[in-house]
Amino acid sequence: MSEVLLEVTELKKHYPVRAGVLRRQIGTVHAVDGVSFSLGAGETLGLVGESGCGKSTVARSVLRLVEPTSGQIRLDGEDITHLSKTALRPHRRSMQIVFQDPFASLNPRMTAGDIVGEPLAVHGLATGKELETRVAKLFEQVGLRSDQMKNFPHQFSGGQRQRICIARALALGPRLIVCDEPVSALDVSIQAQVINLLIDLQREHGFSYLFIAHDLAVVAHISHRVAVMYLGRIVEIADKDDLFRNPRHPYTQALLASVPIANPLAKRLAPLVDGDVPSPVNPPSGCAFHTRCRYAMERCKTERPALLDAGDGHQVACLLNAGTGRSQ
Amino acid sequence: MAQKSDIVLEVKNLKTVFFTNSGLFKAVDDVSFTVTRGETLAIVGESGCGKSVTALSLMRLVPDPPGRIVGGSVTLEGTDLLALDEAQMRAVRGNRISMIFQEPMTSLNPVMRIGDQIVEAVRLHRNISSKEARSIAVEMLRLVRIPEPARRAKEYPHQLSGGMRQRAMIAMALACRPALLIADEPTTALDVTIQAQILALILDLQKELGTGLVLITHDLGVVAQTAQRVIVMYAGRKVEEASVEALFAAPKHPYTRGLMASIPAVPASGVPAPARLNEIPGTVPSLVRLPQGCAFAPRCKLAIKRCEAEYPPLADWGGGHLAACWRAEEVAEVA
Ligand SMILES: Nc1ncnc2c1ncn2[C@@H]1O[C@H](COP(=O)(O)OP(=O)(O)OP(=O)(O)O)[C@@H](O)[C@H]1O
Ligand SMILES: Nc1ncnc2c1ncn2[C@@H]1O[C@H](COP(=O)(O)OP(=O)(O)O)[C@@H](O)[C@H]1O
Ligand code: SF4
Ligand code: SF4
Numbered sequence: 335m336s337e338v339l340l341e342v343t344e345l346k347k348h349y350p351v352r353a354g355v356l357r358r359q360i361g362t363v364h365a366v367d368g369v370s371f372s373l374g375a376g377e378t379l380g381l382v383g384e385s386g387c388g389k390s391t392v393a394r395s396v397l398r399l400v401e402p403t404s405g406q407i408r409l410d411g412e413d414i415t416h417l418s419k420t421a422l423r424p425h426r427r428s429m430q431i432v433f434q435d436p437f438a439s440l441n442p443r444m445t446a447g448d449i450v451g452e453p454l455a456v457h458g459l460a461t462g463k464e465l466e467t468r469v470a471k472l473f474e475q476v477g478l479r480s481d482q483m484k485n486f487p488h489q490f491s492g493g494q495r496q497r498i499c500i501a502r503a504l505a506l507g508p509r510l511i512v513c514d515e516p517v518s519a520l521d522v523s524i525q526a527q528v529i530n531l532l533i534d535l536q537r538e539h540g541f542s543y544l545f546i547a548h549d550l551a552v553v554a555h556i557s558h559r560v561a562v563m564y565l566g567r568i569v570e571i572a573d574k575d576d577l578f579r580n581p582r583h584p585y586t587q588a589l590l591a592s593v594p595i596a597n598p599l600a601k602r603l604a605p606l607v608d609g610d611v612p613s614p615v616n617p618p619s620g621c622a623f624h625t626r627c628r629y630a631m632e633r634c635k636t637e638r639p640a641l642l643d644a645g646d647g648h649q650v651a652c653l654l655n656a657g658t659g660r661s662q
Numbered sequence: 663m664a665q666k667s668d669i670v671l672e673v674k675n676l677k678t679v680f681f682t683n684s685g686l687f688k689a690v691d692d693v694s695f696t697v698t699r700g701e702t703l704a705i706v707g708e709s710g711c712g713k714s715v716t717a718l719s720l721m722r723l724v725p726d727p728p729g730r731i732v733g734g735s736v737t738l739e740g741t742d743l744l745a746l747d748e749a750q751m752r753a754v755r756g757n758r759i760s761m762i763f764q765e766p767m768t769s770l771n772p773v774m775r776i777g778d779q780i781v782e783a784v785r786l787h788r789n790i791s792s793k794e795a796r797s798i799a800v801e802m803l804r805l806v807r808i809p810e811p812a813r814r815a816k817e818y819p820h821q822l823s824g825g826m827r828q829r830a831m832i833a834m835a836l837a838c839r840p841a842l843l844i845a846d847e848p849t850t851a852l853d854v855t856i857q858a859q860i861l862a863l864i865l866d867l868q869k870e871l872g873t874g875l876v877l878i879t880h881d882l883g884v885v886a887q888t889a890q891r892v893i894v895m896y897a898g899r900k901v902e903e904a905s906v907e908a909l910f911a912a913p914k915h916p917y918t919r920g921l922m923a924s925i926p927a928v929p930a931s932g933v934p935a936p937a938r939l940n941e942i943p944g945t946v947p948s949l950v951r952l953p954q955g956c957a958f959a960p961r962c963k964l965a966i967k968r969c970e971a972e973y974p975p976l977a978d979w980g981g982g983h984l985a986a987c988w989r990a991e992e993v994a995e996v997a
């Protein structure tokens with residue numbers, strides 16, 4: 335792999351669950367429960383998993399938008415887990431985020447040009463005529479016309495609003511862009527425009543993406559490597575092609591088998607798992623997937639499988655694979 | 663062709679309009695289709711193209727004002743629903759024709775136990791004792807594979823998970839064994855493993871009960887895996903209709919073709935993954951200001967002068983494969 339840009343080690347984020355008038359703590363949400371991965375410069379790592387498995391919490395922790403309970407986040411080799419607000423400032427420039435709902439994340443009373451230029455203004459990097467020129471350039475880069483700078487968010491379509499968010503994320507020349515479901519709210523015909531734009535921009539600027547989406551086909555298309563999460567942990571991580579062609583974790587296998595294929599002659603829907611994802615408040619003991627796993631053994635209820643290398647950087651957290659793998 | 667007696671639903675030239683501040687527009691414009699017993703017809707299209715309004719029109723649930731059905735007929739088991747008065751329609755709705763929604767809480771009452779809601783739905787249409795209705799309710803919950811149905815019947819909607827609530831809503835919709843079930847994006851809000859469970863469940867029950875199914879979705883994967891026939895809608899109109907095999911093998915409308923080329927594929931799924939996604943330029947048009955001719959013309963690579971002036975008629979290109987495009991014959995070669 336190329337030079338490592340981001341390295342996350344044993345990241346945990348727990349939230350207390352409180353109830354009653356005294357707001358006594360009655361449990362703990364294990365939103366993220368020991369996640370480790372690294373992301374190379376210019377690389378895209380896809381993060382998939384079902385609702386509530388902790389994808390957004392990982393993303394927000396990496397950006398220090400939430401404070402991790404424990405673990406370590408290194409950007410360019412520097413530990414940023416505990417940096418103060420001021421010490422974090424220079425790093426903020428290199429990490430940006432694009433959210434799912436392009437409407438909720440845009441201030442309706444600001445013009446599109448001001449929204450895109452705001453980070454430049456806030457960091458004191460450009461003013462007046464120069465600011466305007468740079469914003470116009472950003473508009474052009476994301477496929478918007480510079481005469482649209484004066485317009486307000488409601489005057490743009492969903493896809494165009496997402497372009498505004500992307501332009502703003504580009505403004506400071508970031509090295510990492512976290513995309514949290516960036517195309518999920520868009521129409522199918524518009525999704526392709528935004529996905530192509532994200533890929534083109536990466537080719538041009540060489541930044542890395544941490545790319546979250548629930549649509550596995552979208553993730554497969556844009557990612558170089560993919561990590562699969564289940565109940566706050568990564569259960570499998572591998573090169574894209576390896577993961578999709580040779581999924582090793584029973585949960586990954588079930589997830590892939592559940593994707594409806596756009597070919598009426600291809601296999602029929604055959605759910606490989608029953609039931610719902612258990613609550614992250616009191617996640618199952620041992621392997622958290624054991625309540626739904628068709629291969630579950632007695633020891634899966636008590637032993638928690640570590641994420642082990644099964645060869646070629648293909649890591650799996652499953653006791654069935656433990657014999658063949660070695661500790662990383 | 664289907665036997666006449668097999669036809670459960672026949673929709674002819676349906677037209678539903680909305681009167682809004684920005685003007686009058688046709689949300690559903692001259693849409694026709696039929697559904698036979700046990701058949702699944704998928705309606706696919708992007709947001710705002712009129713899928714939900716079509717469904718609500720069949721149920722006679724279009725909010726009036728601002729909406730109104732202004733033309734056509736909706737014939738269910740030989741009866742034109744558009745000719746019924748509201749009392750007669752209430753006897754049909756939830757009985758012979760039912761609907762499930764993306765968000766189960768649209769049809770579930772949050773302060774009523776799941777079992778009681780099914781009992782109420784059944785007794786509205788059938789003259790049976792509450793004890794009989796209760797056993798039907800538990801039986802329905804078992805049918806939708808809710809574990810411990812007798813206990814779950816006593817729970818409130820908020821005590822169930824999202825997937826379980828979807829199952830409860832399906833149980834309620836099917837309790838009276840309707841001839842037609844309309845499912846409007848029933849799995850869009852669900853995770854993919856739960857989606858697979860719910861779709862498999864709907865198809866199993868449909869087979870078992872012989873229900874006709876109208877499945878509305880924006881997901882071509884869901885279409886391919888569930889439907890026998892497909893309607894593609896664009897800007898309120900039906901632009902293409904075909905068997906699912908014919909549609910995926912050789913789409914006749916440039917919009918359908920563009921859509922199929924714009925979705926990425928999962929590697930190793932048997933569907934070739936495009937190196938670069940096809941983009942359909944521009945955006946879905948506003949229904950208030952539709953172009954005079956083909957509504958897709960401003961985004962269509964094949965558009966010619968005629969497309970801007972005249973709306974193309976829906977023509978049969980063989981074997982019941984319908985498409986509304988002046989250049990449908992050339993689509994396979996050109997696009
Ligand atoms: N501020 C918070 N307080 C308490 N619990 C939280 C908080 N934020 C997230 N959680 C919980 O942590 C878990 C993980 O949430 P997260 O938003 O990271 O999931 P996700 O994978 O992004 O899901 P989705 O696909 O629905 O976006 C969930 O159970 C969620 O309810
Ligand atoms: N209650 C309403 N009032 C005004 N316009 C409506 C109403 N319901 C739907 N529409 C409009 O009708 C058109 C079709 O909507 P709909 O059928 O919901 O689309 P979809 O295909 O996404 O289900 C859209 O332009 C929508 O905004
Ligand atoms: S560890 Fe056990 S329960 Fe977990 S995925 Fe592997 S076989 Fe299944
Ligand atoms: S009628 Fe013309 S504009 Fe419309 S889809 Fe066909 S070629 Fe394109």
Ligand SMILES: [Mg+2]
Nearest residue numbers: 389390391514
């Ligand atoms: Mg999230």
Ligand SMILES: [Mg+2]
Nearest residue numbers: 713714715846
């Ligand atoms: Mg809809």
